[in-house]
Amino acid sequence: MRKSANIGLRLAPWLVFVLLLTVWEMAVRIWSLPLWILPAPSRVLQTAISSFHLLLDHTMVTLGEAMLGFTCSVVLAFLLVFFFNLLPCLRQALYPLLVISQTIPLITLAVLFTIWFGWGLLPKVLVVILVCFFPIAISLIRGIDGVDPEMIDLFRSMGASRLKIWTMVQFPLALPSFFAGLRISATYSIMAAVIGEWMGAQQGLGFYMTLLQKNFAVDGVLAAVLIICLLSLLLVKLVELAEYLLVPWQRTNTIHY
Amino acid sequence: MELEIQDISKSLDRIYTLDKVSIQVKDQEFVAVLGPSGCGKSTLLNIVSGLIPPDQGRILIGGEDWTGRTGRVSYMQQNDLLLPSRNILDNVIVPLLLKGIKKNRARDVAHSFFADFGLEGFEGYYPDQLSGGMRQRAALLRTYLFASDILLLDEPFVSLDAITRRKMQLWLRDIRINYPSSVLFVTHDIDEALILADRVYVFSARPARVIYQLDVTAIRGDEHSYNSAKLEILNKLM
CATH class of the missing domain: 1.20.5 (Single alpha-helices involved in coiled-coils or other helix-helix interfaces)
Known part of the structure; x- marks a missing residue:
């Protein structure tokens, strides 16, 4: 039942x-309804299949940008947290700026990046970093702050070095929170790359969509949207798989007496 | 190993917490410190463990001055403080790893205690999967593996339900026959102190001073003196 x-x-x-x-x-x-206003889902699927090779080429470009930005975000977040740990005054100085940086409209920045850095890879990766870095960094900081100070005292009383406290206590205990941020960033990474491409590019799903849109090829636009959704879901699932492997202690919760 | 707490005074956040506290723990002796909640018992253990320095006084261990230095005595706090990220076996070996012992060797050493500590068969379980009593036993084993000659225990059973707490007290009393460490045990439970300890020190409310001392070994088994001792302590605490 x-x-x-x-x-x-x-x-x-x-x-x-x-x-x-x-x-x-x-x-x-x-x-x-006419095709250039709203195509049926069957038509979108047909278009996706018939333009498969073209879509695949652009998808690979977008995926590459998203993954590069995502990886950079993770590395940057860890560097930031490392320096915050080393110099608490740095944290006092930078934390508010970090929060304020999130209030700047992304679209504007994407446009500015194209003006400053041209139509190549860099502005797209920057947009992805701008979107992905914040949730990862904040969740990592939160996770480390959330460690019970008594736990750290206990390790200190056992004579553990700061490095040992980091590797045995702070880092592993911050992982669940870190993965929560990572999941959010994974969801947004593809979208961020597409926004970056939309503002000026020569390849990628965002660029492809601007072309189709100008031709009123709504079925093609929607086919690209379908790919974006599927890719984002795939990335989230990959993050969840990594979490399952790296945080084994949160898998089960049966109590034994 | 002998522990001597000499004239320790300490103010925390401008609150006078400990007032010239002196306590002696002889080799293999179980000493309980009884006092009202919030009187500074935990502060005293923090000082003995070396986590915080005293304003005045000294901590002598085996005649050696350890004031304000960590890493000599093992310290167990109210919460089990097991790492959720490690299974029970890998939790209790942490002190051995910190001393530089190789993982496999540490596991072998720790595992030989598992039966006595009632943990056998649960090596691979994570703390979240175990009951409070088991977690406390695991925490106690980890404490013991860090330094077996002097143990500081800060109300280790306070978070357990009444029945489990009583079981753990009896278990700890029995296991001490095989593991005769020197123990400094902090509690606000008179019965717990009288069941476990050889000697009891009673603290006043803040600032904590030693206001009463009792040799429990002298009255053990004598119900009449036991009850009058209990009343006496209760009077002192009120």
């Missing part, structure tokens, strides 16, 4: 999804 209810709950989002697609498909057919 319980089990079947669980399966029902798991299927629920899929059912809603299929229902929405059906309504969409029906609406397009009933009112025979």
Whole structure:
């Protein structure tokens, strides 16, 4: 009984999804909406398949930018936290600026980056870093701040060095929080790369979409959107897999007496 | 190993917490410090462990001055403070690893204590998967593995339910026959102090001073003197 209810709950989002697609498909057919306003989902899928090779080329470019930016964000976040730990005054000085940097409209910056750095790889990677770095850094800082000071006292009383306290206590205990931030960043990384490309590029999904949009090829735009969604989901799943492997202690919670 | 706390005074945040406290723990002796909550018992243990320096006084261990230096005595706090990221075996070997012992060797050493500490079969479990009593036993084993000659225990059973707490007290009393370390045990539970300790020091409210001393070994087994001692302590604490 319980089990079947669980399966029902798991299927629920899929059912809603299929229902929405059906309504969409029906609406397009009933009112025979023109292709350049709203294509049916079946048509979007067709377009995605027929332009597969072109889409794949642009996807690889976008994915590369997103991954490069994402990796840089992780490295930068760790460097930042390392220096914050080393020099607490640096943290006092930089933390508010870090928060304020998030209030700058991303689109404006993306435009400025194209003006300053041209149409190449750099401005896109910068946009991705701008989006991804903050959630990763904040979650890492939060995770390290969240470590029970008594735990650190205990290790100090056992004569542990700062490095040992970092590797045995602070870093592993910050991992669950770190992965929470990583998951958010993974979701946004592809989108950020696309925004970067939208503002000026010669390849990539964002660039491809601007071309299609100018030609009113809505089915092509939506096919690219589909790819973006799938890629983002894939990245989130990869992060979750990494978390599953690296944070084994949060997998189960059975109490034994 | 002998521990001597000499005339320790300490103010924390301008609050006078410890007033010339002197306590002696003889070799293999179990000494309990009883006092009202918040009187500075934990501060005293922080000073003995070397985590914070006293304003005045000295900590002598085996005749050697260890005032304000960490790394000599083992210290167990109220919470088990096991790392959620390590399984039980890898948690209790932490002090051995910090001393530079290789992982495999440390695991062998630690594992030989698992049966006595009631942890056998749970080596691979994470702390979150175990009950409070088991976690405290694991924390105690980790404490013991750091320094087996002097143990500071800060209300180690206070977070447990009444039944588990009583079980743990009896277990600790029994296990001491095989592991006769010197113990300085802080509590605000009179029964706990009288069950476990050889000697009891009673602290006043802040600033903590030693206001009463009792040799429990002299009255053990004598119900009448036990009860009158309990009343006496209760009167002192009120």
